[in-house]
Amino acid sequence: MSSDMLEAEITQERKLITEIPGPRSQEIHERRKKVVPPGVHTVFPVYIERAHDSIVVDVDGNQLIDVCGGIGVTTIGHTDEAVVEAAREQLGKVTHTLFTMNAYEPYVRVAELLAEHAPGQGDYKTLLMNSGAEAVENGVKIARKHTGRPGVAVLEHAYHGRTMLTSSMNHKGSPYALGYGPRAGDIYRAPNSHPLHDGLTGAEAAKRTINHLEKTAGAADLACLIVEPVQGEGGFVVPADGYLPALAAWCKENGIVFIADEVQAGMARTGKMFAIEHFGVEPDIILTAKGIAGGLPLSGITGRAEIMDKSLPGGLGGTFGGNPVSCAAAVAVFEQIEKLDLLAEGQRIGKTFGDGLRQLQSEFDCIAEVRGFGAMLAIEITKPGTLEPDAERVSAIIDYAGKNGVILLSAGLYGEAIRFLPSLKMTDELLLDVVSVLREALTATA
Structure with missing residues (x-):
């Protein structure tokens, strides 16, 4: 039908x-x-x-x-009519080859579109995977490779997925990690900005977050700080003005990769292509999933070229990552966002x-x-x-x-x-x- x-x-x-x-x-x-x-x-x-x-x-x-x-x-x-038609047309052409074996144009086009819309200056490159959790896992992996550091900083009330690493990064242990065995290490959780409950200005909340991370992890040991600009499972928490810019500036001063987890908030959801744009921050890596392909499984890890290029050939990818049908749907999503x-x-x-x-x-x-x-x-x-x-x-x-x-x-x-x-x-x-x-x-x- x-x-x-x-x-x-x-x-x-x-x-x-x-x-x-x-x-x-x-x-x-x-x-x-x-x-x-x-x-x-x-x-x-x-x-x-x-x-x-x-x-x-x-x-x-x-x-x-x-x-x-x-x-x-x-x-x-x-x-959506355009998404359905794009997926149907691609389904009749090629459903799978594995991009790292025999590549196809829709993957490249999605990467181009993500680079065009990335809220920052310079060149951006993209790895495509299947889910939000895979995007987070690969974002952390790429940041660690780039910095040579092990530490991952996350915020209170965060949610990043259900895999071993991402469930260890979540604030809520139950039901996502409880009883499933050892949790991943080198993860440091810091207080976030929650204006309704903490009453702090953005500057005050950022100072608290930074002090906590410097004491518990040490800036020199952190590969990345990963934040949801608007926290999803945590209750759609919007940080106070100035909070995220202060954290981004601290990351830049200390060589820490600033990752914006836009899995739930990105792709035009908040009235801007990415929620981080509401705060005037240019992240080093942007993670997308959920809304990117109109209901088909796809996720993106879009980062500054100098960060993404550190990984050796074969170090990134996955069998179904960037499936051609999902990519065709994603191109249609970008086009519909603009057209409509x-x-x-x-x-x-x-x-x-x-x-x-x-x-x-x-x-x-x-x-x-x-x-x-x-x-x-x-x-x-x-x-x-x-x-x-x-x-x-x-x-x-x-x-x-x-x-x-x-x-x-x-x-x-x-x-x-x-x-x-x-x-x-x-x-x-x-x-x-x-x-x-x-x-x-x-x-x-x-």
Whole structure:
């Protein structure tokens, strides 16, 4: 079925036919329990059959508003016509050769596009892999090779993946690392900037971070500092003004590679191509994944040429890294961002949806903060009159919304935040519908 047919069939509206989850979803979920381990968790047992733009249709025919987008993957919408067509055309040509054996042009084009959009001066080169965790692993590997140092600095509330190295880099050990054996060494965790909770200016928070790292690791032993410009799983935490520039300046003074983990925040999500641009920082390495290929698996490690060139031939790569079908889709994503002016659309969503969330904040004293940029926003839910997290209410709000056709997801070290990752194509009407369901949920859970 073509994407045009999907668009014709799937109207951009919330529409409920059965209870959610419906009988067919419940039936599949029972089958799933017998063959899929519980470690592969499902937040809400609704099974999706098809999707377009901001609406997903489950196997019972319910149309749900997707405000998660596969945790930031379908940034330009589900089944975007140009992405589907590009992938389909490439699928009929070449599906795999292994780029390090027999190369192909789409990989090169993606690398060119990432270099063109990198927020910095000079030449940039790119290694393509499959997932965000692989991007992080290779970013660390490349930084270590460039500097000859072992140390990796990360921040509190960080999330970087589920592999052995990346799960060791996460702030939250459970469930990502707990019980899976020894964790990787030479990782140093430092306090981050969290204005709502620490009350520090950017300069003060940076001084605290730097002092901690100089004492616990020693600048001369650090290969890299890896930061999420807007922390994802950590609760969409936005650092105070001046924090990231101060850290970047300290890295430059000490020969430490500054890595921006843009896996969740990048690719036009925040109203700029990369979230780091909101802070005026030019990173040494930028990591991309999730939204880069419109739903197909692809990730990029884009770094300054002098850093990327340190690795010997054969030292970088992977069997499926930079698959030609995923690369063709990624080229289409870049083209759609420009053609549809999706940076402006991200800013529109930030204004329309942000205003709606701030209105809710004025109505409900459990909303301690509305934060984020563009189409990457969050509300922090606390017990009224305090900053004590209220994860139980967050869960109840998400459950209520899900049963009423709005897919939401929590975030934060204590599950205290509700994060919003709408498609850049989400209409104002849908955004306001989400706000109305949130208002109902907040009222019902008071």
